[in-house]
Amino acid sequence: MTLDIPRSAAGLGDSEAAFAAIASAAVRQAPTFVGLCDAQLRLSFLNAAGRVMVGLSSGADITAYALLDFFAPQHRRVVAEIGLPTMLREGQWEGELCFRHFTDPSRQMEVRWSAFALRDETGDLIGAACFTNDISARKQAEQALRSQQMLLASVLNNLPLGIGVYDRHGDLIHSNQRMRDYTSLARLPSRDPVSSRRWRSYDADNQPIPPDRYPGARALRGEVVTPGVDFLYCEQGAAERWMRISAVPFRPEGEEPSGAIVVVQDVDDLKRAAERVELAGAELASQSRFFQATLSSIPDFVYAFDPQRRFVYANQAMLALFGLSMEEMLGRTFADLNYPRDLAERLEAHIDRVLSVGATVQDEVFYRSPTGYGAYFAFLWGPVYAEDGSIELVVGVSRDTTERRAMEEALKKNETRLRAATELVGLGIYSWNPVTGVLDWDDRLRAMWGLPSNVPVDTAVFEAGIHPDDLARVQDAIAACADPAGDGHYNIEYRVIGRDDGVTRHIATSGRATFEQGRAISFIGAAIDVSAHRRTEAAIQASEAQFRSFTEHSSNLIWIGDPVAGTIVYRSAAFERIWGLPCDNAPTALADWIEAVHPDDRQQVERALATVRAGEVAQYEYRIIRPGDGKIRWLRDTSFPIRDENGAVSRIGGIAEDLTPEDNHQVYLVSTKAAEARHLVGLVRSVGYRARSFESASAFLDIAPVLAPGCVLVDLRGAKLQGLSIPRELKARSSALPAILLDGPAADVASAVTAMKAGAIDYLTMTDDESLRGRIANAVAECHGAARPAARDESAASRVERLTPRERDVLLGLVEGGTNKTIGKKLGISPRTVELHRAQVMNRLNAGSLTELLQIALAAGIKPVTRVSTPLG
Structure with missing residues (x-):
């Protein structure tokens, strides 16, 4: 499949944008139904394959449909009451249901529907993803298989022979109705001394045949007993009857004999009354016609070859394949039927092998018949023995396997696409057997552990790569995943240190365990390297x-x-x-x-x-x-x-x-004792300063960079070391906030020296309130004086440069002798606005009066515009 990847994404290398673009293209072009829903389970995206499946055009508005609208009416209740609640509770739900067809109401499609809940990093539901495969063909194939099985069971039950299948111990495991009518052989006579007394047979010397030579016993040893041995059978309370017993070994799929198939035929009439020979012949002819009709009605191809590789029988399906009648078919070879030479030689070799060693042969070939029908055919050929034990015929059954092969090819393609998708998004796939401990990793996961491709991995290799600080957490997650009391989910992120490259990677992984009989039996998961994302x-x-x-x-x-x-x-x-x-x-x-x-x-x-x-x-x-x-x-x-x-x-x-000039009448008080803080705030405010308190040094220092100019009063009585850190930190930050330290009455000279060395500009000790109030007032006044920047450029020109263009216009108007009204008229603003600008200019230039303002302006080089007098002036 070709992905239409945006050119911009293709150039981004391994970035998340490239992966997102590639994944989006893969979803849009996926050959199966892929849909996305929002949190209200209304469809927000449906790819092209999904639209075709349900009969929606490419331009149809899918947002008009809810998720339930896509199901056939008979299945909507199942989805609404079971499927969706399960998906929301467990994260996913899948089932085999029916989809409706939007443009043809008479059509319904059997689908395999899988839905997954999508949640964000907080666990909130953000939508759902739906993946659907059309399984109508598989359902039809399964129905055909069931029909064939029912037909075979019907044939077996209506055969004029008793047929029983026995295990290696001689116990009956299956029989048809005729077998049950003939005799209740729940156990082979050779393994049951009581029932063996009911059977008598004689060899060519008229000697009784012992039970260990009965056909069933011989078949258990691997012998083929055909056409059979005649026995006199005496049912309790009934007359003796002649029964012909045949037996062959039961070899399931070519294995060693694990049982026996016993065929019982009632031949009492043949043996007892010569006059009934004609009737018996008619009965045998009738049986032959029955078999012929049965074989003709079988949809598989049934046929037989003689030792010269010629067809000696073909059922109706085989005749229809070649477009011939029975007379035209009989006696022909593969060459006569225009088989390709290589195919004819291959099939003739199989016939020779069956004839020479009595083997059963299976194969699958592609053949196009003269009628133009081309298909794959799987066949099973085996020998038919004559009375002397020689092989006189090769009988075969063939079945059209085209649909099965197509399904297998589709499965392989899906697996290839899945692997390609995992390569595109960088997923590593792995499995774990909780019973045996066996791990199976792909090469991408090995690379995450810094391992070469195909290197063997086990639990020791896995745990050795996990970061030591994360190992216990990973082990706990694995134990919880394998616990039958849990939900079997595994979702964790941890660090891995590459064994060979030493690189530390962040790995995100998720998976799910499968449980059987109360224990975890398998686990499959996927992992992705999220190191770049974490960086x-x-x-x-x-x-x-x-x-x-x-x-x-x-x-x-x-x-x-x-x-x-x-x-x-x-x-x-x-x-x-x-x-x-x-x-x-x-x-x-x-x-x-x-x-x-x-x-x-x-x-x-x-x-x-x-x-x-x-x-x-x-x-x-x-x-x-x-x-x-x-x-x-x-x-x-x-x-x-x-x-x-x-x-x-x-x-x-x-x-x-x-731009507003700051008012320095601000004191910041730091005290760890709430009562003392309130007391000191009152003293500061009583001398005309504003006060703001902080409960700790850290609370003050966190906000100090954005505080208005002022000074800091630090109470050392509650936490001296913490208080001393304030002037040190302010000094280290080159802050313009000076600090005054206040200590208890018992403080000595050494304490004062320590305070001054820490960076305080004054050091006070507690006295009575009246005396302390005066000392605080003096210290704060000196503090504010010390806080005034000494290097500030106070020239008239530098101060005027800080004015805005509008403020300069107002200043020029004042220099020219204008009033608020005339200046406002000239500038196109109101007199009130001129007044506000004028006040701001006074503040910026630190002028106390209009005269002082004009002096500063003239010193800065601002002069009134000179008007030239005219004769009329």
Whole structure:
């Protein structure tokens, strides 16, 4: 079969995309019914072969059908009440049912239906896969075989002979009705002294034949006793009758004799009354016609050859094959019937072998008859003995095996396709006999263990390759799989260290055990090397960890949104500092987030976001009104599109920088004692500073990178070593947050020295509240002074450079002597908006008055536009 693999997938090597594309092509082009259902068991995919099977065109909408719609009405209840619940409970179900035909309601197809539940990594049902084979031909073949068996049983029961089959011990295992009518030979007379007294026969010397020479006993020793021996048989309470007994060894499929076939014929009339010879002859003729009619009605080909390889008999089926009458057929050889020379020589050699050694011959040949019918024929030929023991005929039976061979070829093709599919997806197939412990691996599985092809494997080789840390877990899974109390499933992933190459691989494997009489008797499974997948997962996890580490420690807000759902899907920790809200309390809808944007800036923000959704990068500035305290903060946001593998914008992201000058009146208090923390918060707030407490050093240090400027007051009384770690860590991070350490009243000079060496800018000891309040106020004031960056460029020009274009326009208007109204008219904005920009310019340039603002502007080189006077001016 040729797979139509996409050119893009074929170039990807061993990647998952290539395997997925190849597997998809194999499913689409599979010669059997392959269907996929969603979680509601409605069909979502049906391959071309499946559509042909049920009479659906290639353009038919399969999603309009549920899984039950494909079954014949009489089987839907079985599927609904047994099949589907079993599949959902055990993962799969299969059975032989009937499919309907969508375009021909009169047609139904007998199929072998297999369904598997599909679940995601969390175990939730996501759908089902269905695989179906049309078994109508096999069913018809089975029905024909049953009919033939019934015909043979009918023939045997109606033969005018008693026929019995005995095992090697002489016990009867089967007989026809005539045998039971003649005599109740439940055991051969040679093995039963009581019944042997009822039989008497004499040799040529008129001497009684002993039981060990009876035909049945001789047949058990491998002799052929034909045409038979005449016995006088005396049934209890009845007159003696002559019976002719024949026997042949029973050799099933050419094995050593394991029993005997005994034929009993009532010849009493022949032996007793000469006057009944004519009647007996008529009866024999009648029997011959009966056999002739029986053989003629058999659908197989029955025929016989004489020692000169000529046909001496052919039944009706054989005559029809050649298109000849009985008269035309008799006396002909294979050459006369225009058999191909090589085929004729092959068949004549078989006849010679039967005639020379009395062998039974079986073979299968292809032959095209003169009527034009070509087929494969399997035949069985054997000898027919004369009274003197010589072979006088070769009798044969042939059967048309074309359909069987076609089924075998189809099975081989399916096996080849399955092997090709396993090669495509990299599956290794193996089996295990829980009784003997024998393992059977293919070469792909050997390669996973770092073994050469065809190297012998056993349990020791298997366990030696498993990573030591995983071996106990694998052994437990195997024991559970082989436990009859379980479900027999085996599904596990573990590491393997290659024996010859030393490579560590991640192997995912699954399989199922088969149980019989309360114990596991077989197991078959498949394994796949998922090392590349695990490496990809590890790389993704490392990348995600790096991204989160970067975003959580960035002073800028990093956000990601879903433009289709209209939601914010991620915000970094800086959101809490800028918005004044915990991330958990932040709105998720983009519309709710825009509600916090200043009304005058919302239209600008919405236009910018629309540009980003269209695939462009946008940079814009806007104000927000903090929901918690109503304060205004200026932000500069750089937003950008995030595209999926198809190039479509699936996400939008942004980096928001807070441009608002910070208020340093903030104290962060770290204390492990809740009561002391509340007490110190009260003291800090009483001297005019804002306070925020943390219960541990780790809780503070985790969020320190995104905290607003301020200072840290660390209470050492609860956990001194933990508290000393804070200034050390802040110093190592080059953080601008200075630390003040507070210790108990009994602290000594050495403690103070340790605190200062750790990086504290001040060290206090506990006293009364009034004194402590003043000391904290002084220390915090000095702390804030120390926190002011000494190297900051405070020149007028550098400060003006930090203004936005709109703020520069407002500043220029002020330098030219404009009012809010005239500036707004010139710039096309409202006076209120000019007022807000003006206040922001004052904050950015750290100007306390309009005069100071103009001085800074002039120092930065901003001058009013010079107007040339005119005569009218």
